[in-house]
Amino acid sequence: MSVQSKEVNEHTTTALESKEVKSYSAARQRxxxxxxxxxxxxxxxxxxxxxxxxHWKLPGAHDPVIDPFFWxxxxxxxxxxxxxxxxxxxxxxxxxxIAVTIEEAILGFVIGAVLGVVFGIVLGRNRFLADVLGPYVxxxxxxxxxxxxxLFAIGLGLGMQSKVALAVVLVFFIVFFNAFQGVREVxxxxxxxxxxxxxxxxxxxxxxxxxxALTWIFASLHTSFSFALVGAxxxxxxxxxxxxxxxxQNAGQNFNPNGVFAAMVILAIVAxxxxxxxxxxxxxxxxxxxxxxxxxxx
Amino acid sequence: xKESSTITDTISNxxxxxIELRDVTKRFLTPGGQVYTAIHDINLSVAPGExxxxxxxxxxxxxxTLGLISGLEPASEGSVQVxxxxxxxxxPRIGYVFQSDAVFPWKNVLNNVATGPQFRGQSKTxxxxxxxxxxxxxxxxxxxxxxxxxxxxxMRKRVALAQTFINDPQILLMDEPFSALDVxxxxxxxxxxxxxxSSLQSSVVFVTHDLEEAISLADRVCVLTAxxxxxxxxxxxxxxxPRKVEDIRFDPRFNELYRRIWExxxxxVMISYExxxxxx
Numbered sequence: 304m305s306v307q308s309k310e311v312n313e314h315t316t317t318a319l320e321s322k323e324v325k326s327y328s329a330a331r332q333r334x335x336x337x338x339x340x341x342x343x344x345x346x347x348x349x350x351x352x353x354x355x356x357x358h359w360k361l362p363g364a365h366d367p368v369i370d371p372f373f374w375x376x377x378x379x380x381x382x383x384x385x386x387x388x389x390x391x392x393x394x395x396x397x398x399x400x401i402a403v404t405i406e407e408a409i410l411g412f413v414i415g416a417v418l419g420v421v422f423g424i425v426l427g428r429n430r431f432l433a434d435v436l437g438p439y440v441x442x443x444x445x446x447x448x449x450x451x452x453x454l455f456a457i458g459l460g461l462g463m464q465s466k467v468a469l470a471v472v473l474v475f476f477i478v479f480f481n482a483f484q485g486v487r488e489v490x491x492x493x494x495x496x497x498x499x500x501x502x503x504x505x506x507x508x509x510x511x512x513x514x515x516a517l518t519w520i521f522a523s524l525h526t527s528f529s530f531a532l533v534g535a536x537x538x539x540x541x542x543x544x545x546x547x548x549x550x551x552q553n554a555g556q557n558f559n560p561n562g563v564f565a566a567m568v569i570l571a572i573v574a575x576x577x578x579x580x581x582x583x584x585x586x587x588x589x590x591x592x593x594x595x596x597x598x599x600x601x
Numbered sequence: 602x603k604e605s606s607t608i609t610d611t612i613s614n615x616x617x618x619x620i621e622l623r624d625v626t627k628r629f630l631t632p633g634g635q636v637y638t639a640i641h642d643i644n645l646s647v648a649p650g651e652x653x654x655x656x657x658x659x660x661x662x663x664x665x666t667l668g669l670i671s672g673l674e675p676a677s678e679g680s681v682q683v684x685x686x687x688x689x690x691x692x693p694r695i696g697y698v699f700q701s702d703a704v705f706p707w708k709n710v711l712n713n714v715a716t717g718p719q720f721r722g723q724s725k726t727x728x729x730x731x732x733x734x735x736x737x738x739x740x741x742x743x744x745x746x747x748x749x750x751x752x753x754x755x756m757r758k759r760v761a762l763a764q765t766f767i768n769d770p771q772i773l774l775m776d777e778p779f780s781a782l783d784v785x786x787x788x789x790x791x792x793x794x795x796x797x798x799s800s801l802q803s804s805v806v807f808v809t810h811d812l813e814e815a816i817s818l819a820d821r822v823c824v825l826t827a828x829x830x831x832x833x834x835x836x837x838x839x840x841x842x843p844r845k846v847e848d849i850r851f852d853p854r855f856n857e858l859y860r861r862i863w864e865x866x867x868x869x870v871m872i873s874y875e876x877x878x879x880x881x
Contacts, residue, residue: 495673496703498691500768501720510720514707591707591748 350377375560383565393553394545397569404535404547405573407463411470412531419475419527420520423482424512433483444480448472449533452541461542470534474527481523485516518592521585528577532570618682619772619804620647620670625679627665639665641829642679649771652798652805654815656866657825658873663808664700666830667774670806671697683772693721696770696803698778704749704760710736711745713760717768735763739793755786759793766797773798773805780809791818791846799843812866816858817846824865827873834865 356369357376371379387397394400426433426440452469459465489512497511539548547566554562622645629637639662647653657663668674669681672691681688683695704713714735718728736742739759749757758778765773778794779787795818798805809815815822816838824833840854849855 490703492699492701492703493705496697496699496705497716497720498673499671499695499697500717500764501691501693503720506720510716511705514705517707589707591709591750593750 353377371560372558373560375564379561380564380568383559383561384568387565392550394549400545400547400550401569401573403463403545404532404539404570407466407535407538407546408470408528408531408573408577410463410467411534412474412528414467415471415474415531416478416524416527418471419478419523420482422475423479423520424486424508424516427483427486427516428508428512440479444476448476449537452537455538456541461544465541466535466538466543466546466548469538470531473530473534477527477530478520478523481519482516485519486512488519489515518589521581521589524581524585525578528581529574532574532577536570618646619649619651619684620645620806621680621682621685622646622666622670623680623682625666625669625676625681627662627669627674628677638829640669640825641831643825643830643832645823645832645835647772647804647806649804650802652807652818652820653823654807654809654819654821655823655825656809656812656815656862657830658827658866658870659810661825661828661869661873662830663810663825664776666825667697667776667806667808670772671695671774673697692772693768694771696765696768696773698761698765698773698775700777700780702749702757702761702781704757704764706749709746709748710741710752710760713749714763714767716764721768731767732763735767738766738797739763753786754782755790758782758790762790762794762797766801769801771803773803775805775807777809778807779814780811787814788847794818795842795844795846812859812863813850816840816855816862817844817849822862824862824869827869827876833869834862836862 353369354377357367357371360367369376391397392400426436449469451472452465455465455468459468493511493515494507497507502510535546536548536551539546540552543549543552547569551563551566554560554566622643625643626641627639629639631637643666645653645666655663655666665674669676670683670688672688672695683692705716708716711729711732715725715728715732718731719725723731733742733745736745739762741756741759741763744752744756749760752760761778775794779790782790791814805819807815807818812822817840819838822836822838824836825831826833836858838858840849840852840858
């Protein structure tokens with residue numbers, strides 16, 4: 304009797320459970336569709352509103368609500384992009400401009416990140432050196448470093464070096480501080496364990512310090528590629544013969560807001576692609592982590 | 602004349618004790634600039650192959666004692682000898698199992714266990730082969746590719762044990778190694794530790810705040826006073842071996858020993874408790 308009632312009981316629970324699971328997954332599905340619909344709607348309203356604003360005049364007003372002469376318009380931005388792609392820019396092919404800026408950014412990013420990691424680890428491992436250099440590092444960090452752009456243009460000329468140098472400086476400090484902090488935050492137990500297991504000081508750095516600081520370093524790499532792009536573009540503003548920064552500069556001087564926005568769209572695509580690549584690399588190198596923390600999703 | 606007496610002294614030490622602490626004191630400088638005495642005039646010797654448990658109230662300096670034996674920290678006063686030689690830096694014959702997880706989170710089980718041999722200059726293939734043997738001995742075969750976060754607390758402890766035992770330590774220091782585990786897992790791990798220890802015959806110093814654990818595992822139990830810690834009493838545990846931790850707790854002799862040592866320990870626990878109350 305009691306056995307039977309237990310069986311019945313079990314049976315009803317599983318039936319209930321599967322019903323519950325179904326309704327949960329249905330709710331999740333509905334939510335996902337709603338989110339996607341609202342996302343599309345959002346961008347349609349923004350871009351559509353902008354485009355409409357250009358054509359819409361308030362009663363009695365002379366100019367439209369959004370004056371395309373100053374603020375551009377989405378259709379104009381699109382036309383600009385199409386022209387650049389099909390006919391090239393005033394400075395030559397669009398791809399060349401993109402390649403130049405990306406090359407500057409990548410060089411600056413790699414050099415800055417390597418220097419940042421090396422200095423961060425050295426200073427993180429050497430308390431004495433960190434105490435001596437600490438104040439200067441703080442001062443250097445508090446100066447807005449884009450102000451170095453004219454200096455680099457004077458010293459290194461209008462070629463690639465001046466842009467790379469600016470990107471290096473911007474990237475260096477971000478990566479440096481994270482690497483430094485990462486080294487400082489290494490679990491004391493792990494260090495003690497490595498020493499007991501027989502690690503030499505050099506092995507401690509390579510086998511314990513660097514892997515455990517890697518989480519911190521990667522967190523900084525996400526933001527620092529955008530800074531490398533900023534360095535390259537600002538460097539091109541100051542003086543250049545090629546690049547997306549120059550494209551923006553020229554568009555601005557020719558009262559072509561659509562050109563400025565079109566260049567921004569290109570930069571955004573580049574930044575997104577780089578972010579994607581860094582995340583992929585991070586996933587590979589930090590496989591051991593339960594989940595990626597530096598990956599902030601909203 | 603004097604030299605020869607030192608030599609005979611050293612030789613006799615080597616024959617009698619694996620670890621010898623004589624009037625050992627350890628002081629720390631607190632961040633506030635004050636001197637804090639963690640342990641004071643500790644005397645303890647551990648024979649080769651002996652299992653000694655150290656019990657004492659929380660924060661009394663039990664871990665500090667292990668730090669001194671391992672060479673991670675130098676003593677402020679007194680002499681610490683391992684195998685008849687004064688401790689200078691980290692001795693490769695020592696193994697240390699930490700209280701918290703000290704396995705490397707970015708290494709999988711195989712690489713974690715192989716760490717010691719690799720640090721000590723063994724080839725990768727040799728280290729892996731030895732690591733596989735140890736993984737089998739602690740019952741983790743099939744989990745070689747897992748990362749620590751994918752394992753349970755008990756499994757992580759097994760990794761830590763394999764990581765330590767693979768170096769074939771003659772002296773094994775354990776700092777509350779099982780305190781973070783649930784009671785059932787803990788009993789299992791204690792039994793496994795006893796089995797591993799009996800096959801290796803290394804000397805063990807096992808720090809714990811759990812008197813039951815101390816009595817069920819050890820040959821001798823050393824009770825420390827509330828900080829600054831010094832030795833309050835040393836008790837010989839004459840329970841027969843091999844022991845089964847889950848059964849030995851019902852042995853009448855176990856209860857007798859427990860009651861006697863607890864008398865001693867309780868006072869210190871109360872002192873330590875009163876102090877924390879005053880501070881809080």
